[in-house]
Amino acid sequence: MEETGTGGAADGGSPEYLGQGERHEGTPDERRVDLAPGTRYAELCVTTNFTFLTGASHPEEMVARAAELGLEAVAITDRNSLAGVVRAHSALREIRRGLAEGGTVTIRGQVVHDPSSRQDDRGAGLPVPPRLPRLIVGARLVFSDSPVEWLALPTDRDAYARLSRMLSTGKRRARKGRCDLHLADLQAEGEGLILIGLPPEEASPGAEDPEARTTEARLRDMMRRFPGHVFLGAAPRYDGRDRARLAERARLAQRTGVPMVALGDVLMHHARRRRLADVLTCLREGCTIDRIGRRALPNAERRLKAPADMARMFRDHPAAIRRTLDIARRCTFSLDELSYDYPDEISNGEPPQKRLERLTIEGLRRRFPRGTPQDTLQKVEKELRIIGTLGFAAYFLTVNDIVTFARSRGILCQGRGSAANSVICYALGITEVAPDTISMVFERFMSEARGEPPDIDVDFEHERREEVIQHIYETYGRHRAGLTATVIHFRSRAAIREVGKVMGLSEDLLAAIASGSWGWSSRAPSRDSLLELGLNPDDRRLAQTLDLIAEIIGFPRHLSQHVGGFVITRGRLDELCPIENATMDGRTVIEWDKDDIDALGILKVDVLSLGMLTCIRKAFDLIAQHRGQHWDLENLPREDPDTYDMLCRADAIGVFQVESRAQMAFLPRMKPREFYDLVIEVAIIRPGPIQGGMVHPYINRRQGKEEVVLPSTELRAVLERTMGVPLFQEQAMQIAVVAAGFTPEEADRLRRSLATFKRMGTIGTFKDRFIGGMLARGYDLPFAEQCFAQIEGFGEYGFPESHAASFALLVYASAWLKRHHPAAFTCALLNSQPMGFYAPAQLVRDLQEHGHEVRPISVNHSEWDNTLERRPDGALALRLGFRQIKGLREEDAQWITACRGNGYPDVESLWRRAGVAPAALEKLALADAFAPMRLNRRDALWAVKAIRAPKPLPLFGDTGEGVIEPEADLPQMTLGEQVIDDYLSLRLSLRAHPMEIVRPNLPGLTAAADLGQSPLAVSVCGLVITRQRPGTASGVIFITLEDETGVCNVVVWPKVYERFRRIVIGGRLLKITGRLQRQEGIIHLIAETVEDYSMALNYLGELGTEAIDPTEGRGDETRRPVPLRELPGKHPLRSKTGGGGGRVHPRDQARILFPSRDFH
The missing domain is CATH 3.30.1900.20 (glyoxalase-related enzyme like fold)
Structure with missing residues (x-):
């Protein structure tokens, strides 16, 4: 319908739909599939969301909608890219397979019906498309030296190769994510491509405009180079000027001899994506929706259209519609033709x-x-x-x-x-x-x-x-x-911040809304979470924002x-x-x-x-260096009883794969005594066995609380090692073979079907065959159904036994190293960061709790890596290395080590000999690395600030720059201030745990070490060191709290989580009240209430005490005293809104100094 488009927003204005309630966008044809008799059309210009921040629909949605509309073909033509074509290809293949099996298929919410049974809302008897649309692979080529864009559609495999090669040339010229194509590239590689020219809209062909004449000349030139392959694209804009626009385009075609072809220039599969398309435009242009102006879509018409609608639009130019079918017939290339030869x-x-x-x-x-x-x-x-x-x-x-x-x-x-x-x-x-x-x-x-x-x-x-x-x-x-x-998608937090910014919401409001989203969540904020913030979820602007957030989640952001x-x-x-x-x-x-x-x-x-391979190799090197023992993965002692004893005690911090709280809780129940026990341990605390209800039956049978049932000799061979409970994908396949009569290939198809049945619904045939096969072999019906239910339960997340065994080798190796060479193992762990479940603070603490000395960083003893030093008693102590200092460059550390000789007597000598910049010296001072010189942090910072030049000059090599520094009597730092600076610089402290300082002000708490003998109702307070929300735990949150005596494992049930969502997600120091659950040596605190005590972390130092600020200005200058809680101007803890010497926001101090490791 040509003249029904609405006007766009005025310059600087917002689209007309802002502030309005829900309403349908687009013409009436959007609510039905319009297939007039004999109408056929192929859409040759479709931009998907793989033209990032432009296309408003997934490739799968485009082809599914094209199938519903009865299009002859659909061309995916993203800007200088083929990134989305395989997804469209796969979706069509899935639709074809699904229709052959059952009649309907759902692709990203699009329901595609069997063409033989499709009717539209006007009744039966209308023609339906005889087959699904064919996918045309293509790209929209945009050039750096030409305003004319070209749709490039390969007609065969050779043409596709040239298109792919041309795009590679442009991409290799440019930085990541860009493509610098020149028109000469197309002229060199255009053979076999259908080329559809898209002159800029503002051009006025036929006028005495140099740009218009240049456009015509380029069209003629391309026609001469590639006769019969060049066309002129014409697309309506539904702004009331389309009849004139198409007529003008037809005249251009006549003047140049380039045939005109109809295009929809599609950006979305459905009109309801119009608002999202405008949001994407704002993200791309860096503006808010209120300032989008004429960049907004004037209407929702740039969507896929039914053939009859396109025919009406081009009723004055029917040949342009017919040419879409001619081009589609010529473009015979399919991605199925991509034969792949491996190098030999x-x-x-x-x-x-x-x-x-x-x-x-x-x-x-x-x-x-x-x-x-x-x-x-x-x-x-x-x-x-x-x-x-x-x-x-x-x-x-x-x-x-x-x-x-x-x-x-x-x-x-x-x-x-x-x-x-x-x-x-x-x-x-x-x-x-x-x-x-x-x-x-x-x-x-x-x-x-x-x-x-x-x-x-x-x-x-x-x-x-x-x-x-x-x-x-x-x-x-x-x-x-x-x-x-890897496709990087919009997730909830990024979607909240980016869409919210476009919609004009404040930074503080967006931060508050985002703080209620958990990690990599793929859900928009709920009404309850908004009400919790005191917001009105029915506010029109806010409601629209939430709708848009939900739509954009899952959209590709970049590659x-x-x-x-x-x-x-x-x-x-x-x-x-x-x-x-x-x-x-x-x-x-x-x-x-x-x-x-x-x-x-x-x-x-x-x-x-x-990372664990790095850690193990470094541990082997340290052992060889300090003990003269040469170990590798092949010659480690097997089945070492001491190693298994350690694991049975759940002493597994740092051990590969079994250091999570769930694994450590299971170890004392599992009581591993041989290697295959570790294979099971790796696999059993996984989504598959948990969802399949296999964990409790297995452990009950292992502990003798439940009888092991093996009803046949054939199944005994398959299930005996796992107590009659199928835990691995291989066992599901073997059961199908030995008990149900499947061939190995059929059993593998069963496994693959199990992995996709929730999405595809393809399990029914296999179930009947499986149960029927077991019945035919003498098994009773309840047992057959039980077997299938078990393997069905873990099918989607089933863990291969082979994979578990490979990881179990590293579990044993890392456990053996921890048991027999703990200092070397912890040193290697620290030198392999970032990796693992625990932060360096917990790894160091664990080593200390095992009775091993940990020595602080020292400019006269440390190296870049953490190292081992022999004690007088022959034991090995761990010396912290310069790599633990936040922001210190490895190059500076290497110079300090290389120039050290017999040691540095003072700060200036280190500066002169090593030649490192004062900024690096300041980082060393903040890390208390000058302590061997009998300089505390403040004295060291005072000395560093006396050094002005970035590097020493030869002229003053022996005279100290001619400056004599006055001594300053700086106040001593409190223990709390020392701990703050330790965590600030090193993310750990050898002096004290923060809870040791805070506890006197928090009465009524039970220490983690006392939970074994305390009453069941307790309150525990500690730093959050880990948070877990496994996808299979039905919304349960697992939190590990750490105080100065140990750790406490907390279970937060969904109802409690919903009451205290923001505290659970964002708190750094939590007080949790609840009831203890003790079982087989493992203690859990079942949370009832959660309180955020993170503010207490801001008071670790003595408030109100005044001191000279030693980090500003020369050492011979004095400054106005500042409170101790104030930190230097460029300090990472400064409040963003503060001026000079701004105060630390308590929330920021807790978040930056004491971060948790969160797993989802």
Whole structure:
């Protein structure tokens, strides 16, 4: 309907819908699917939300809506990008599969019906589209040297390769997230592309305007270069001028000889996204909705339209509609054509399969020096046959080359995941799980029936993984290797802040609303949370803001790089997918993420990082250095009783995978005594077993409280090691094979169906087959249904036994190190930060509680890393290193260490010899690193402030710059002030715990160490060191409080959480009153009330005492006394709103000095 568009906002004004209630946006056709007889149309210009901050709908929504509207085809044409096309491709494939199976499919809320049964709201009997729309892959090319944009639609695979290569060229010229395309790039790579020109709207073709003449000349030039492939795009704007606009565009087509084609220039799949489109415009332009002016959409018409509506719009130009169908027929390329060849040059001329067989045999001889067991040889023979059939030998050789390189450089690495089900991976040294450790199910890793590429994940030391990454680039070249992308989405906190800012809400209000959102939550704020803040959720502006927040959550914000997934190709990678520069120097990233390449069957190698591997290697080095013992993962003593005794006591701070509060609570109940117990420990406190109701049956059977039921010999072999309770994905597959008669390939399809049944609803057929198969083999119906219910319960989150076993190796290694070399282990943990569950303060405290000395930072003793020093009694003490000082550069620390000699007598000598800037000296003084010179913090700061020059000058090498500093009698710092500065600089204190200082002012509290003997009703107060909200805990929050005597584990049930939401999320010092729950040596406090005592942390020092401010000005200058709670002008704790010498806001001091580690 042409002349129904509403006008846009005036310059500087806001859109007309602001302040109005809910109403429908758009013309009546939006509420129905309008399919007039014989009308056909293909939409060739669709911008999705992968044109970041522009498109207002997901690619999946676009193709689902196109299917409902009956479009012949739909082209995804994002700006200089192919990032969203695979999602559209996958959505259409899912719709096609779903319609074939059941009649309707839901894609991101869009319900797509079976075309054979579709009716519209005017009754039955109307024609329906005979098939789903075909996806046309394309891009909207924007150039730095031409105002004319071009839609580029490849007609075949070669044209697609040229388009991808051209986009890569533009992206590699520019910084991350940008694309610098030149018109010459299109002229060089345009063969085989359908090119639809989009001249700027403000151009006036035919006038004596130089720009208009240039536009016409460029259109003619492109027509000469690519005859028959160039078209002129025409799109309505629904502003009352469309008839004239389209007529003018038709005249331009006649003058240039370039045929006109109809476009919708779509930004959204549905009219209701208009407001969100305007918000995205504001985010892109950096303005509020009240200042968007003419940049706002004038109406909601830039949405997908039914063919009949487009035909009415172009009723004066019917050929423009017909050309959309002609172009769609010519664009035959499909993403299914992207054949992928893995590189094979690692074979050095030897056929990949033969080389793999040879290396496997050599590896078996190394792994089994006394001879390989027969059953292992049979598994190897089967694996080699499947690998040969599927043609994946080169993939295994590539992974083997990467692992071999890492080990040649002394980089600790280990494969994990389903790859540990492969004996070949074990023989090659990719994985470390021996075949007799677990029940290897190769079909979990790869199978002939599935025919999909395997997925091998390898962990490397996190500090040295970059060496491995650069080796891959050097070996294969950047034109053949790239990291996969990760899509960064809007989550609740970012959505609240960004949308709220656009809607004109104040910073304070947004901070308050955001503070009620938990971590990476994907939900908009609730009415209750707004009422809790004293806000009116029915306020129109606020209500609209919340609606928009809910809509934008899940929208892509930008692309980042995957944690380590590499795609490596035999040919050019940039002909498979566009490549762009990463933010980090020396890295390049493809536009597609893990799910995209999985959907297309493209192999990737996961080069992942794991901090615990770094820690273990550093611990081995420290032990070799100080004890002369040489350990590695292969020669550690096995099944050490002392190590298991330690774990049974839940003494596991710092131990890999079992240091969470839930794992530590389970250890005394589990009482691990052998390696396989650790495999179960790793896997059982996971979403799958918890949701499947398997934890309690397993532990009850392990403790003899419940009978172990194994109803058949076949199931005994599968379930005996787990007390008759299925805990692993491999067991679900094995049960299907031995008890229900599935083939291994069918069992793998069952596993994959279990993983997606909540989303796809594809489990019904398998359930009938499974239960029927068990009944046919003599099992009774209740038992068969129980078996299926158990494996169904954990299907979506099931944990592979192979993955658990790989991690269990590191659990044992880290536990052994903690038990037998605690100082070396803690030193290595600190030198490997950031990693793990606990902050350095808790790691240091744990070492002290085990009776080991921890020495402070010293300019005359410390190095960059934390180190070990031998005590007179032969024990090892931990010396804190310069790396613990916040903001100190490693380069400065290296100079201090290199120039130290026999020690520095004073601050000035350190400055002169090491040549570090006064700013670095100030950081050392704040960290109390000059204590060996008998200088306290204030004396050291006074001395540092006397140094003016950034570096010493040779002229004054022996004269001290000619300045004689007067001595100052500075007041001594209180213990509380010392602790504050310790945490400020080091994030830990060796002097005292904050609760030790605060406790005298907080009567009626029970210390954590006394909870074992106290009454059940208690009040506990402590620093929040961790917060957990597992997705499987039904909204339960787990908090760990720490006081000067130990830790207290707190359970916050949902009702209590809702009452004290903001305190639970944001508090740093909490007082929690509740009842104790004691069970098998584990104590939990069940919270009833939660109080925020974070303000008390602002009073650790003595208020009201006056002192000279030693951090401002020269040492020979005196200043007005300032209260001790005031901190220097550039201090990170200064209030943002304060002036010179601003006071610390108590909330900010607690948040910055005592941060918690929160896990979601």
